Amino acid sequence: MRIPKMRYFFPLGLFFTLFLDGALSNAFSKQMFTLSFSIESRIFILWLVMCVCFTDLNRPYLWAICVGLVFDLYYTGIIGPFTMIVPLIVYLTKTMYSFFKPSFIVVLLIYLIDITLVTFLFYLINAMIGFTNSSMADFISMTLGPTLAYNLAVFVVLYIPVQRFIETFSR
Template sequence: MRTEKMNYYFPIGLFLAMFLDGGLTQVFAKQMFTNTMAMESRLVLLFIVMAVCYGNVEHLVMWSAIVGLFYDMFYTGILGVFTMILPLMVYVTKYMFQFFTRSFIVVLLIYLIDITIVTFLFFWANSLVDFTNATITDLIGRTLGPTLIYNLAWFVVLFLPLEHFFETNY
């Protein structure tokens, strides 16, 4: 019965996280994007990581590809980047998680590693189509650092509610 509830709640939460990514970025654009930094909200990735670590979600790869397609259509302008990156992150997270036991610190570190991978893959895709002329040093100092700090704060705030969500609907 609980797995059936998760089949409905998970896609709703995933799309809510996607729209929250865009909404927070829109509302706080002046603070998130300056001449010296660019923060990227990765709440959809947080939701996927928590689903891998605490949930029993059917068709997680399919749902991550679908939300990745919508993410591409709404936010990136390059169709297919997040459609491929998010399912890849499901596999990477599952692989990393099999070596550890569930805890706040383990999930946090996996999430931060996932953010780093997503940021580099997205930078690489943008470089391939000449959407950016930034160097890897610019990426690390201007984008990756602030992005990790921003998403770390959201992780601390959302960890217990998301853990409760996935464990009660498991």
């Protein structure tokens, strides 16, 4: 019996895209973080959603907890928010995807819902613990909108290459 290579590429890709998000945010910080808007790169969510949709993953919740914990330790310094949010995203993606036929639009909409949920839940958690003092209207206009636009563009550019990669190594 042959073991699919995605068993190994999924966690590697997950951690690679997590650190790619940080590298892009650092490299383009003057363009992504201004006084009028803030863009959060979420390429690791793209990788997660695409892998959940196009392959049968081995222990996706364990890897989601691990990457959430790494995100919390590396980027925020608070253990908990992403450790809980990322497995929730895996569960919701699996649930939503089970109702639809695979297509570009379906995966795009699931991805946008996941990005919205991740960004909104992270904002709520930060508001509850006092790490942010911006209003909901400011959050939507200055962070959520630009984040969705950026991640939509990234999705359109990366959809075909990532899908082909996953399909090639899932066999």
